[in-house]
Amino acid sequence: MYSLKLSILVVCILFVSLFGLESLAYRSRQLASENQKDAAQLFKMHCAKCHGSDGKARNFRGKLLKARDLTDKKWQEKVSDQDIADAIKEGPGSMPSFENKLSEDQINSLVKYIRNLKRTDKDK
Numbered sequence: 001m002y003s004l005k006l007s008i009l010v011v012c013i014l015f016v017s018l019f020g021l022e023s024l025a026y027r028s029r030q031l032a033s034e035n036q037k038d039a040a041q042l043f044k045m046h047c048a049k050c051h052g053s054d055g056k057a058r059n060f061r062g063k064l065l066k067a068r069d070l071t072d073k074k075w076q077e078k079v080s081d082q083d084i085a086d087a088i089k090e091g092p093g094s095m096p097s098f099e100n101k102l103s104e105d106q107i108n109s110l111v112k113y114i115r116n117l118k119r120t121d122k123d124k
Helices: 002-051 060-064 073-078 081-092 105-116
Strands: none
Touching: 002 060, 002 105, 081 105
């Protein structure tokens, strides 16, 4: 009788664990999707004015201010994530500082978003 109760308890714990882990994995995927949407919104609100909605800085303001083409493969390979985060925080050249406007999480999500703008040679 004791081993039957123990077996039932083990099965229940496994069931709850598996269900909980699946739920956690689903929530993690959901948060990642929300973060991508949030980063896209942040980019649109704060960066696209100069860097363009595609990150290539081919718009009037981008050309006028000589904004960085964020899709440039060589630049993407040369800079670290920390370099990009520092640029967002400090605002090099004519770019404004966003250190007091965006949270650390928002800056990190923008770094990931900018990394995803990287173009391939065939995109030129």
